[in-house]
Every structure is written in structure tokens, then in C-alpha cells.
Amino acid sequence: MRKGGRQMALAEDFIVKPTSRLTLDRFRVTGWAFASPGLLALAIVLGFPVIYSVVLAFSSYTLLHVDLFPLAGLDNFISVLSSDTFWHSAWLTIRYSLLTVSGEFIVGLGIALMLNRVVKTRPLYFALLTIPMAMSPVSVALIWRMLLQPNLGIINHMLQSVGLPGIDWLGNPTLAFWSMVWIDIWQQMSFVVLILAAGLASLPKDPFEAAEIDGANSLQQFWYITLPMLRPVSAIAIVIQLINELRTYDLPYILTRGGPGNATEVLSFFAYRRAFLGLSLNEGAAAALILLLIVLVMTIVYFVLLERRR
Numbered sequence: 001m002r003k004g005g006r007q008m009a010l011a012e013d014f015i016v017k018p019t020s021r022l023t024l025d026r027f028r029v030t031g032w033a034f035a036s037p038g039l040l041a042l043a044i045v046l047g048f049p050v051i052y053s054v055v056l057a058f059s060s061y062t063l064l065h066v067d068l069f070p071l072a073g074l075d076n077f078i079s080v081l082s083s084d085t086f087w088h089s090a091w092l093t094i095r096y097s098l099l100t101v102s103g104e105f106i107v108g109l110g111i112a113l114m115l116n117r118v119v120k121t122r123p124l125y126f127a128l129l130t131i132p133m134a135m136s137p138v139s140v141a142l143i144w145r146m147l148l149q150p151n152l153g154i155i156n157h158m159l160q161s162v163g164l165p166g167i168d169w170l171g172n173p174t175l176a177f178w179s180m181v182w183i184d185i186w187q188q189m190s191f192v193v194l195i196l197a198a199g200l201a202s203l204p205k206d207p208f209e210a211a212e213i214d215g216a217n218s219l220q221q222f223w224y225i226t227l228p229m230l231r232p233v234s235a236i237a238i239v240i241q242l243i244n245e246l247r248t249y250d251l252p253y254i255l256t257r258g259g260p261g262n263a264t265e266v267l268s269f270f271a272y273r274r275a276f277l278g279l280s281l282n283e284g285a286a287a288a289l290i291l292l293l294i295v296l297v298m299t300i301v302y303f304v305l306l307e308r309r310r
Contacts, residue, residue, distance in 0.1 A: 056285035063279040076286040080274070086287065088262060089270040090294070096181060096266060097245035103185040104241055105234070108192030113222075115193070116200045126194070133190035141254030144183045145170070173263035176256050180264055184251060188244065192237050199233030200226070239299055246295050267291045 057076055059068040080086050115125055132140065147154050148169040156166035170176045203226070211221050227234075249268040252258055258265035258273065265273070268291060275284020 053285045053288060056282050057289050059282050061282050063281060072282060076282045077290070080283050080286050080290065085262060086270060089265050089267045092265065093246060093267040097242055099181050100184045100188070100245045101238060101241045103181070104189045104192045105238060107185065108189050109196055111193045112196035112200055115197055129190045129193055132187045135187065137187065137250035138254055140183065140187050141251050145255055148179060170256055171260055173260050176260060176264050180251050180255055184245065184248065188241060192241065195233060195237040196230065199230050203229050239302060242298065243295055246298070247291065
């Protein structure tokens with residue numbers, strides 16, 4: 001006991017105990033000193049584009065009038081909000097985001113539950129699942145554009161080989177939208193699987209053993225134990241994917257250029273078209289800020305509802 005007490009006393013001598021106000025202030029100053037280079041880099045890389053976009057949104061800057069002044073005030077926002085194309089793109093973006101996030105979560109949860117029962121070959125399955133996630137959206141869009149090509153695409157060739165007619169996947173407005181939804185789910189599902197699989201692996205075993213002793217079947221254990229305990233991890237996955245889908249741009253640009261017509265013109269592509277094809281950088285910046293506000297509002301509302309339910 002004497003030896004153990006002497007070792008603890010020696011260990012306590014090496015522990016820094018910030019008891020004084022001066023020591024706490026010194027630690028705080030040191031922390032800010034180490035964090036300031038990274039914060040400065042973030043402010044330059046992220047802050048400057050945001051501030052410049054805000055200035056553009058309230059200016060009269062276009063590719064034909066390359067001057068910020070005179071300031072246009074809210075005229076750019078009014079012009080964007082009075083456009084029927086904007087409201088079509090807004091509704092399309094919300095619908096697209098809800099469909100893709102729902103599909104990614106449902107399919108990802110099913111795959112994560114199956115992988116949770118696999119022991120020996122689990123690393124192999126995870127390695128295969130990360131392949132779509134590791135690919136860039138541009139390369140994924142180019143690959144699927146070749147696969148869905150109406151005349152030379154592999155998918156139509158397989159349909160015709162069994163006597164079915166070929167389909168113009170990206171030329172039909174309805175099929176183009178659903179094709180883009182499917183491609184997005186195919187690529188982004190891996191991210192949801194990894195997050196949910198990690199959440200399932202961290203769940204305690206005691207509630208499941210107690211429920212099994214009480215006679216609960218697998219469906220009851222999943223509904224009353226797994227889903228409630230997995231809710232925080234699920235919220236993180238849903239919010240991250242919702243933000244990603246609301247600002248999606250690569251797939252509609254590569255696959256359809258927002259077409260046919262404006263069937264796949266989401267808000268990010270609408271802002272691009274307004275800024276560079278319509279030569280109105282100010283209105284494009286205004287549309288981008290509106291999209292940013294939509295993302296912020298939906299994220300805040302989701303977290304508020306999640307906290308109230310908790």
C-alpha cells in the first residue's frame with residue numbers, strides 16, 4: 001500500500017493543474033495561437049467566396065456589365081423568385097433529395113443489417129462497397145451515360161438480346177429523372193452503409209439478450225431496440241446526405257445538361273445556367289444563396305425535430 005501510494009503521489013506531481021485564472025488564460029491564448037493558422041486558412045478558402053457571392057447577389061454585375069455598382073438591392077432575388085423555372089427547379093431539387101436520401105437510407109440499412117451478421121468475409125464486402133463511393137461523381141456519370149446510351153449502351157443491348165425494345169433512358173423526361181435518382185443512390189449508398197454498420201457494431205448486446213429472453217422476435221427487436229438506439233447515427237447519415245443531394249450538380253450536368261427540357265434542372269444547375277449561360281452572374285449568385293438558405297433551414301428544422309422527439 002505504501003509503495004502504491006508513493007507512486008500515485010509521484011504521478012500527481014507531474015499532472016498540470018490549471019488552478020489559477022492566469023494559467024487558464026495562458027492555456028486559452030496558446031490554444032488560439034495553434035488554431036489560428038488553420039482558422040485563417042478556412043476563412044480565406046471558405047469565407048472569401050461566400051462574401052463575394054453575397055456581394056455579387058446584391059450587385060448589378062453581369063458578363064456584359066462587369067461592374068458591381070450600382071447595387072441592385074433585392075432586385076436579383078425578386079427576378080429569380082419570379083421565375084417559373086426557379087420554382088420548378090426548387091420543387092425538383094426537394095423531390096430529388098427526398099427520394100435519393102430515402103432510397104440510400106432504406107437500402108443502406110438493409111445491407112448494414114445483413115453485414116452485421118457476417119463475420120468471416122465482412123472486410124471483403126466493405127472493400128467492394130467502398131468502390132462506388134471512392135469514384136468521383138463525374139466519372140460515375142460518364143460511365144452510366146455510356147451504359148444508358150440508347151443505341152450502343154450495354155443495358156439496351158441486354159434488353160434487345162432477350163427480345164425487349166431499347167429504351168431512351170436519358171431522352172425521356174420521366175426516365176431521365178428516375179435514372180439520375182438511381183445512379184445517385186447506387187453511388188452514395190456505400191457511405192450510408194458504412195455509417196450504419198459502424199453504429200450497429202457499437203450497439204450494446206444486453207438489451208437484445210433481455211428482449212430475446214422476454215420472447216421478442218427479430219422484427220420486434222429491430223423496431224423497438226435497434227431503430228431507437230440507431231437514431232443518432234441515422235440522423236448524422238441523413239443530414240450529411242441531404243446536404244449533399246440538395247447541392248448536387250455533377251450528375252445532371254454530365255448526364256442530361258438539365259434536360260430533356262428542364263426535367264432534371266435542379267437548383268444548382270439552375271444557378272449555373274442563370275449565371276453563365278444567361279450571362280447574369282448576379283442572379284446566379286442570388287439563386288445560389290437561396291439554395292444555401294434552403295439547406296440551412298432544412299438542416300436546422302431536422303435537428304430541432306430530432307431533439308424534441310428525443
